[in-house]
Amino acid sequence: MPLIKSTFTPSLLFRNGHFNTIYRQLVMRETNHYNRKRIMTWDHDFIDLDFSEVNSNKLVILIHGLEGSSESNYVLSSSKVLNAAGYDTVSLNLRGCSGEDNLLLSTYHSGKTDDLDFVISYILENYSYEKIMIVGFSLGGNLTLKYFGEHDTPDQVSCGVAVSVPIDLKSSCEEMSKPKNLFYMIRFLKSLRSKVIEKSKKYPNFKINLDTLLKTKSFKEFDELYTAPVFGFSSAQDYWEKASCKEYIPKINKPTLLVSSKDDPFLGEKCYPYKEAENSKVFHLELTEYGGHVAFLTGFSTKKTKWLENRILHFLEDNS
Numbered sequence: 001m002p003l004i005k006s007t008f009t010p011s012l013l014f015r016n017g018h019f020n021t022i023y024r025q026l027v028m029r030e031t032n033h034y035n036r037k038r039i040m041t042w043d044h045d046f047i048d049l050d051f052s053e054v055n056s057n058k059l060v061i062l063i064h065g066l067e068g069s070s071e072s073n074y075v076l077s078s079s080k081v082l083n084a085a086g087y088d089t090v091s092l093n094l095r096g097c098s099g100e101d102n103l104l105l106s107t108y109h110s111g112k113t114d115d116l117d118f119v120i121s122y123i124l125e126n127y128s129y130e131k132i133m134i135v136g137f138s139l140g141g142n143l144t145l146k147y148f149g150e151h152d153t154p155d156q157v158s159c160g161v162a163v164s165v166p167i168d169l170k171s172s173c174e175e176m177s178k179p180k181n182l183f184y185m186i187r188f189l190k191s192l193r194s195k196v197i198e199k200s201k202k203y204p205n206f207k208i209n210l211d212t213l214l215k216t217k218s219f220k221e222f223d224e225l226y227t228a229p230v231f232g233f234s235s236a237q238d239y240w241e242k243a244s245c246k247e248y249i250p251k252i253n254k255p256t257l258l259v260s261s262k263d264d265p266f267l268g269e270k271c272y273p274y275k276e277a278e279n280s281k282v283f284h285l286e287l288t289e290y291g292g293h294v295a296f297l298t299g300f301s302t303k304k305t306k307w308l309e310n311r312i313l314h315f316l317e318d319n320s
Helices: 017-027 072-082 114-126 139-150 171-178 179-202 210-214 217-232 235-244 244-250 274-278 307-319
Strands: 035-039 044-054 059-065 089-091 130-137 159-162 254-263 284-287
Touching: 017 179, 017 217, 017 235, 044 114, 059 072, 059 114, 059 139, 072 089, 072 130, 072 217, 072 307, 089 114, 114 130, 114 139, 130 139, 139 159, 139 244, 139 254, 159 307, 171 179, 171 217, 171 235, 171 274, 179 210, 179 217, 210 217, 210 254, 217 235, 274 284
Parallel strands: 059 089, 059 130, 130 159, 159 254, 254 284
Antiparallel strands: 035 044, 044 089
8 A cells, every 4th residue: 555644743842752752651641441361371371361341342452562561551542542432452461461470481572473363263262253453562563463464364353553563673673772772772671681580580490691681781682592592593683584574564465554653763774664565455554754662642631642542543443
């Protein structure tokens, strides 16, 4: 599809990608009421699903980003807007992200779509939704686009939206390693390290050099130490290549929308799939001049600032 001309026009302060990103993450507060359902997986682990229901026959699956959860601001806000429009939502907490450590040494990664496929199958078997839509943010957006291009989706799965997606993980990881992103990197690595340290206590046979772990300064170093060996990749580079959704976009055959901003501090040049959008009949790409990473706030007013949530809603309404 041709590139979609965006209507996103933020106020002056929110035309700074870092300000928009940090304001969404650290300042905005949202709440919603969830009913948690824990489901056991085929590999003797669990996944926590947080439902917010309004007695609808349509369900939106929301997938958070790296080290997020169902309590992430953008998930809570999207769930509330979708509920108000008549959609049930379920926020998928990736393994180890629901507030309780999962049971296995392995947790989640950017390309692990088998969990999403399992959750969809579970919902189809246990609920009576006529339509299911998927909305993923950042890492969750990579999972969303990869799922649509990698799997034969059930008929009930009608469309998807992905937001601020590092579709080329190598490009994104290199961008994140730049000095301008030191604040974000410190926060991500602090959370990731603490989880791996807990895993090392539970699994003494898992040999990892904790001193080296504590000195990690980039995703490449962390992925070499933990992600690659635990999930069976030969290296961080091998993981990035196989987990990135970029090569799967041409295989998508249901309506999908990718919303990204040109000032996203997390995304490198290869994370903007112009050609893939131009050559597809169902993959829509909307690029905004501003918006930061999973933010897209127009200003300080919480009532007027939900451009992203409403953009997601409008695409789902047009394609569900």
